[in-house]
Amino acid sequence: MPATIRDISKETGLSLATISKYLNGGNVLPENRVKIEAAVKELHYEVNEIARSLVTKKTRTIGVVVYNVECAFNGSFLHYVNSILSEKGYGLLICDSSNSERKEAENIKFLLNKKVDGMIVVPVSSNADFLKPAKHAEVPVVLVDRTMKNADCDCIKIDNRETAMNAVTLLIKNNHKKIAIICSAKEYTGIERYKGYRDALNQAGLSVPASYQKKGIHAMEYGYESMKQLLKLKDRPTAVFMTNYELTLGAVMAVNESPSFNCPEHISLLGFDDMILSHVIQPRMYMVVQPVKEMGEKAVEQLLKRINGNHEDSLEINMKSHLKRGNSIRSLA
Amino acid sequence: MPATIRDISKETGLSLATISKYLNGGNVLPENRVKIEAAVKELHYEVNEIARSLVTKKTRTIGVVVYNVECAFNGSFLHYVNSILSEKGYGLLICDSSNSERKEAENIKFLLNKKVDGMIVVPVSSNADFLKPAKHAEVPVVLVDRTMKNADCDCIKIDNRETAMNAVTLLIKNNHKKIAIICSAKEYTGIERYKGYRDALNQAGLSVPASYQKKGIHAMEYGYESMKQLLKLKDRPTAVFMTNYELTLGAVMAVNESPSFNCPEHISLLGFDDMILSHVIQPRMYMVVQPVKEMGEKAVEQLLKRINGNHEDSLEINMKSHLKRGNSIRSLA
C-alpha cells in the first residue's frame, strides 16, 4: 500500500493543500519544506499520477504508435523520439500496430483512454478515419513518414516522390535503361516512391515492361521473392530500385543466394533507409537515407506546439533526404 | 469535453451505479440496456480509464522496458509480447532505457506511477537495486534475457554459458585452436557467454593470448574496432566468436572492409542472435539463435501468473537456443 499525500499530511501536521503545493514546485516555509522532504523519504512517497491526471486532465505523456516495431526505421525513430521527449520531462507510451489497421485504431483509443497529451503516429492506414476519436477528443496528432487524404493534421515526412525520382535518375545517369522497382503498393510511401520512379523514367523517355515493376507489400519476403523473379527474367533488368528497408534486405538476400549473379557486375542495386545495412553487406549499398533523427525532432517540436495551444492550419513538412554512396551501382558503358 | 457517466445518467434517468454496472458487464433490464446503449452512442461516451483505475487500482496494462529499442533483439521481442498481450486484452506501455541505468530506473518509476499491473524488463543494469520500487509497490516483474544477483524475481532466458560453450566447441571440432572472442564485459549475457567460451577452451586444453579476448561494450562500433585489431595481429586467430547481434554486425563489417581477408577462407565467424542477418550477408553466417518468440510467450505467461496472485518462489527459466548453420566456418585440415 503506497503512501499517499494524506499520510504525509498526518506525518507532518500540514494540510493536503500545502503538501500538494510544495510537490508542484510552490513555495512553503523552509521548516515545512524540511518536514515534507523527510516524510516523503521516510514513507517512500511517490505521487499517484493517476489521481493527479484525473484532476489536471494532463498526463505529460505522449503516445507514439508505429506500424511495426520490428521495422528498423521505427526502432531508430522511437529511439530518438524517446530521448528528446524524456529530456523534456515527458513520458512516452509506445504502441505497435503490427501492420494492422484494426490494431492501429485500437491503439489510438487506448492512448486516448490513457489521456495522453498528444500523439505521434507512423501510420499503417491510408484512410484518416482511425484518427477521428483523437480529433473528437481534441488530442493533437502528428503523422510521421506517411500521410493520407483528409488527415487534417501535421505530417513530418520526406518528399517521397521527388526523392525516388532523384534516386532513379542516378541509375539513369549511369546509363541504366532496364530499371526495375520493388515497392509496396499498399501504403502511401510505397505509392509515392513508385510515382517518382515513373517520373524519372518518363523524363528520360524510358519505358520498361510490367515484369520489371514489382508492386506488393512492405515485407522482406516480398523483396526476396521479387528479386528472385527479376533474376529469372530472360531479359533481366540491369538495375533494381527497392523502396524501403525490408524490401532492400530481401532483395539483397536473393542476390546473395544466386551464385551466378553478383552485384554490381550483373545487377546494380539501389536501396532505401540505411540502417547499418550498407556497412555490413558487400558491396556497400547505395542507399536513400531519411533523416530519421531530424524527423523525430521535428515531430516532437510540432506536437508540443499544438499541445501548447497552437491551432494554426495543419502543416505538411518535407525534410531533406540524401543519397548515400556505395559501390552497388555499376556504370554502364 | 468528453461525456461522463454522469451525462449518460442524466440522459437516461438511470443512476450512476446502474450505468457503471452495465458498462462492466453486469445485468440490467433490457429496456435500460437499450437506453444506455443509445446514450453512449449519442454522446460518444468512452470510459475514463484514469478514473476507473483510480478506484480499481488495476489498469490491465503491462509495462515493458527494454535496454535499447534500436537493438534487433528487442524489436523482435516487443513485437511478440505486444501481440500476445493485446490478444489477452492487456494494454502495453513500452519504455526504452537507451542503455542507461539512470533511464532504466526512471522507467520503472514511470510505469509504477502509471500503475501498470506488472512489468517485463530486458534490463541494462546488472544490479537489482533499480527494481526495489517495484518490489515495494508489490508490482510483479519478470526479467528477460539477463538476470542479476538478488534480483528476486522470475527470469526467462537461455543458458548463456552453456550455449556459448557449445558454440565454441563447434569451432574446436572444426580444428580451430586460435579462437578469439568479441564480447561485452558490462552485462550479464556478455559475461556468461565469455565464461562459456573459456569453458570450451579449457575443456579442449586450449589456451589463447589475451589479445584474442576482446571484452568491451554491447555496440556495433566495438565489434568493428575489435575485429580490425584482431585482423592486424601477427598471429591472427583463425576463428572469432561474437556474443551478440550488434557485435556481430560490427565484426562482419570490419571483415568486409578488409580486402585481404575473406570469410571463411582467412577467418571463420560465429555470431549471435540471428535477425535476418544471416541471410543478407555473404557468406551465410553460423549463428546462435535465441527463441525470441518463445521467450516472449513464457515471460507473459509467468507475469500473468504473478498478477493473478501466484507467490511461489522466483523461477529462473532457461529456454533452448540452437545453432543455425551457415558457411562462415571453415573446417581446418
Added chain:
DNA sequence: CTGTTAGCGCTTTCAG
C-alpha cells in the same frame, strides 16, 4: 435489478 452513498488520491479555489 436499481439507487444512494462514500470514497480512490490528488489539485484547486477561496478564505484566513
Added chain:
DNA sequence: CTGAAAGCGCTAACAG
C-alpha cells in the same frame, strides 16, 4: 504562506 472544502469520473458496498 496555509488550510478547508469541493470535486475530477468512476466503482463498490449496501440498502431497497
